[in-house]
Amino acid sequence: MLLLLFSSTFLSAQSxxxxxxxxxxxxxxxxxxxIENVSVVNKFLVDGHLKKNxxxxxIEFKSLLLLSFLNESDKVINQIEIENPLKGNFESxxxxxxxxxHTVDLSQAEFIVRINYAExxxxxxxxxxxxxxxxQVISTIDIKL
Numbered sequence: 001m002l003l004l005l006f007s008s009t010f011l012s013a014q015s016x017x018x019x020x021x022x023x024x025x026x027x028x029x030x031x032x033x034x035i036e037n038v039s040v041v042n043k044f045l046v047d048g049h050l051k052k053n054x055x056x057x058x059i060e061f062k063s064l065l066l067l068s069f070l071n072e073s074d075k076v077i078n079q080i081e082i083e084n085p086l087k088g089n090f091e092s093x094x095x096x097x098x099x100x101x102h103t104v105d106l107s108q109a110e111f112i113v114r115i116n117y118a119e120x121x122x123x124x125x126x127x128x129x130x131x132x133x134x135x136q137v138i139s140t141i142d143i144k145l
Contacts, residue, residue: 018049021117023124023143027085028108036086038126038139041110045145050116063087066135067113069143070123077118084128085109 024042029035065085069078088104124143127135 017047019045019117020048020050021045021115021121021143021145023113023115024110025113025126025141026108026110027138029086029106031107036128036138038141040141040143043143043145045117050114064129065138066127066129068125068127069115069118069121070125070140071120072122074123077120078115080113080115082111082113085111 022042022044023040025038026041027036027038030037063084064081065083067080067082068076071077086106086109088106088109090102090104091099092102094100122142122144124141126138126141128138130136
């Protein structure tokens, strides 16, 4: 059924209707070097339109990733900020019944990104904040359909 959905969605991507791009990405952190690597697990288009992305966060925080969708000339077409999937937030109950929040550093994670699709989108540059209002590029990935 998923293959049927993917096939019909891909074929209908040729029309002039608005589309949503779904990207399943995998991020891994090398245990020795602490360098992150991002790869595409899956990508597909569906009919539809997302409301405009509203980013209220600032990339200066280390827990955010900046996803920049680029054209062939490396010009930014669209950007979104997401929480870093390698920073897992979990809640647990203490013996006295109170809740406590924990942040866990993960070595790998998969996450899904969705964005309004533009045919000019060719690359995805993933950057992270370093806590000093600067960004560090983690990876640049080809996302041509």
